[in-house]
Amino acid sequence: MTESNRIALVTGASRGLGLVIARVLGARGYRLVIGGRDPDALAAAAGELLLQTPAVVPVAGDITDVQVRATMIDAARRLGGLDVLVNNASQLGARGPLMQFDVPRFGQLFPVNVGAPMVLTQMAVPLLAERRGLIVNITSDAATAAYPGWGPYGATKAALELLTRTLASELRDEGVSAVLVDPGDMRTRMHQEAFPGEDISDRPLPEVTVPFWNWLFAQDPEAVRGERFAAQHEDARWLHQV
Numbered sequence: 001m002t003e004s005n006r007i008a009l010v011t012g013a014s015r016g017l018g019l020v021i022a023r024v025l026g027a028r029g030y031r032l033v034i035g036g037r038d039p040d041a042l043a044a045a046a047g048e049l050l051l052q053t054p055a056v057v058p059v060a061g062d063i064t065d066v067q068v069r070a071t072m073i074d075a076a077r078r079l080g081g082l083d084v085l086v087n088n089a090s091q092l093g094a095r096g097p098l099m100q101f102d103v104p105r106f107g108q109l110f111p112v113n114v115g116a117p118m119v120l121t122q123m124a125v126p127l128l129a130e131r132r133g134l135i136v137n138i139t140s141d142a143a144t145a146a147y148p149g150w151g152p153y154g155a156t157k158a159a160l161e162l163l164t165r166t167l168a169s170e171l172r173d174e175g176v177s178a179v180l181v182d183p184g185d186m187r188t189r190m191h192q193e194a195f196p197g198e199d200i201s202d203r204p205l206p207e208v209t210v211p212f213w214n215w216l217f218a219q220d221p222e223a224v225r226g227e228r229f230a231a232q233h234e235d236a237r238w239l240h241q242v
């Protein structure tokens, strides 16, 4: 299936899940704007994605930087607009018992995992509204599972979930949809950082989520408004329809 007149912006697309999502979109013909802090890794990802799709604009920099976000939105506008925004970039941050966290430590993760995706979304909505677009916010089971030592990361994802559901309602009149996707455990750099020194080879690579993404990007965004999907779990809403 080709969706060659479509454009997507994926944050954190230099590796891991974000690169897999960008590959799926590129293979479907989407032109892409991709982000990540490491310019070399991002350039390598862009070079690979250009084998699949005619336009890939890498925007290197920290997603908390207003200029980086503005450059991403401008790049999408120059490509012709925006159909899909994937807020994937995220950090695990320092872990440990909540009794040891002070205010600055609590504050480190929220700008990356909550503030930046929400403000990028604000900037993207005028473009998304022109194309009845879709916002995809990547969450985690840590948003609900209350894992000891994971409190601040889980709190950022819980906040992102509430804000995404709220957005899904608030943007109805503008025709922009928003969904949450919990990708499940995956063998990525973030997951290895979560379990330092441990063998994580039993976790699947992020490519395990490819069937889900192909299903999601074939849906009418309005039909999935406000939903929360688990990309690796059996789910009657999508798995048996692939």
Ligand SMILES: NC(=O)c1ccc[n+]([C@@H]2O[C@H](COP(=O)([O-])OP(=O)(O)OC[C@H]3O[C@@H](n4cnc5c(N)ncnc54)[C@H](OP(=O)(O)O)[C@@H]3O)[C@@H](O)[C@H]2O)c1
Residues within 6 Å of the ligand: 011, 012, 013, 014, 015, 016, 017, 018, 035, 036, 037, 038, 041, 061, 062, 063, 064, 087, 088, 089, 090, 091, 112, 138, 139, 140, 141, 182, 183, 184, 185, 186, 187, 188, 189, 190, 191, 206
């Ligand atoms: N892996 C899992 O088991 C798992 C489970 C549940 C949910 N998730 C979620 O899935 C998403 C992807 O995780 P992943 O495992 O693929 O992580 P990853 O391998 O660490 O990749 C993270 C991506 O985000 C970019 N990034 C990180 N901080 C950034 C910042 N401040 N500004 C701009 N880009 C930034 C990274 O590039 P740079 O470092 O170069 O910036 C990289 O491209 C995250 O939202 C994560 O919370 C992962």
